Amino acid sequence: MSTATTHSAKEHARSQATLAPAPTAPEGVSELTWAESVPGGSYTTKVLARGTRLRLVDVHGAACANLLLYRVDAPWERLNTADTVKVPWQAYLSAGHPLLSDQGRVLATIVADTSGHHDALCGTTSTATNIAKYGVSGPHSSAPAGRELFTLAAAKHGLEPRDVGPSLSLFHGVTVAADGSLVSTGSAGPGRSVDLLIHLPVVVLLANTAHPLNPSPEYDTTTLDVLAWRAPEELLTLDNTEPEYQRAVQNTENAWKAAQ
Template sequence: MTAAFSITLQPGGKWSARIGRGKSVTLTAAGDGANLAVLLYQAADPSERYNMPDSLKAQHTAYYSAGHVLMSDQGRVLASITEDTAGWHDPLGGYTDRAETDRKYGPTSYQNERNAWLRSGEENLTVELFRHHLTPRDMGTPINFFSRVICEPDGTMRYIPSGSAGRSVTLRTETEVLLICSNTPHPLNPSGAYPDAAVNIAVEEALPVKADDRCVNHCAENRRAFENTWNAVWLMRGANL
């Protein structure tokens, strides 16, 4: 299938949109060192949003890959990871801020560098939140797609450089979502060079969910979250749908 919508985020770029239920959203990294920080909300009621602790606890994991789902704080599935050639995506590392970006890559500002200034994840995500009538109080911990972070036995988080060039991950929206994205460095990336990898976002119609769906059957907790989602969607359907 040909994507009905496609946009490429250059390094430091940001983007957000409401995306309907039943879409495939494919993220593709154009180079190594890519990191796309993503926040997810239920579009009709953004007070329901991606919940990192519940998603990890329910699926007994500390990272995301194909078969995992991104659960809301209401025990429903916002999106599923249906395909993944990267193999590991970090849910724990958070996002960069202005002070950290200046310290690691050197001070820049729009006033001096114009569009060449180096954005932080916090700034990008905040701007996109405001576009949808949300505020920094609505900020949560993002999923850092294409970044690998492992947790040592003592709790230390360690960034693992990995080749992301040409790798992709596909999300299937299980309800209408608000997707907020920032192509900014992972805060634990030790490199002193601001990443130069673009990330493409392509949206197309998803295939119907089948009985043997990998995400539904990943674990009992996933199935319960899907059932919660299906019930909520059915109750909100119009008479002619």
């Protein structure tokens, strides 16, 4: 298609647009604050309020939701994957697991999980790893790396490449073998979901990219659905009674009250 005139350039640009239908609200939820379908190899970002419930859905069974969180009013405080594993004494993410900052505060809690296939150890892909595996990388290529997409998403909030740290991967499991090696357990299948409850206002960065240990030789990541709605009352009904979790929640509540 020619782009020699303004009219033809406009028509060409419109033909390139991809319109994915937004996911619908789950039963019992009257209004969504975020509803988006993220294709494989794409990213999204949003600022979410305290008390928001965020649901991620692996629609077709090959999504990989790479996740970073930053506190809105103090973005130097952000998701710390090492503390998220260390403080709860648990390397494998599941319902009840806190997503912690390095200040000992809970940015979010996993409150529901029908997948059980996640990873807090590997982080996301880089330009070098994607070129080595797929022969190409770049945010607009056929195989964008997670770090490349995170860098674009972070820039929308005034964050720099150095602010992109280790991330969590949801819907692609990894276990540690007896010899210490990391083993991919892949996906739990289509339609699985993870729900997070947000404790402090956060910037959410999501990159839907192939996992570093994905055994497939093809870049075949599929759609991730993202839904969010207000559920502040759920902050009062969390049932994790582990002392480490309770201390982190108290630290979080103290910070929130002091800032009001």
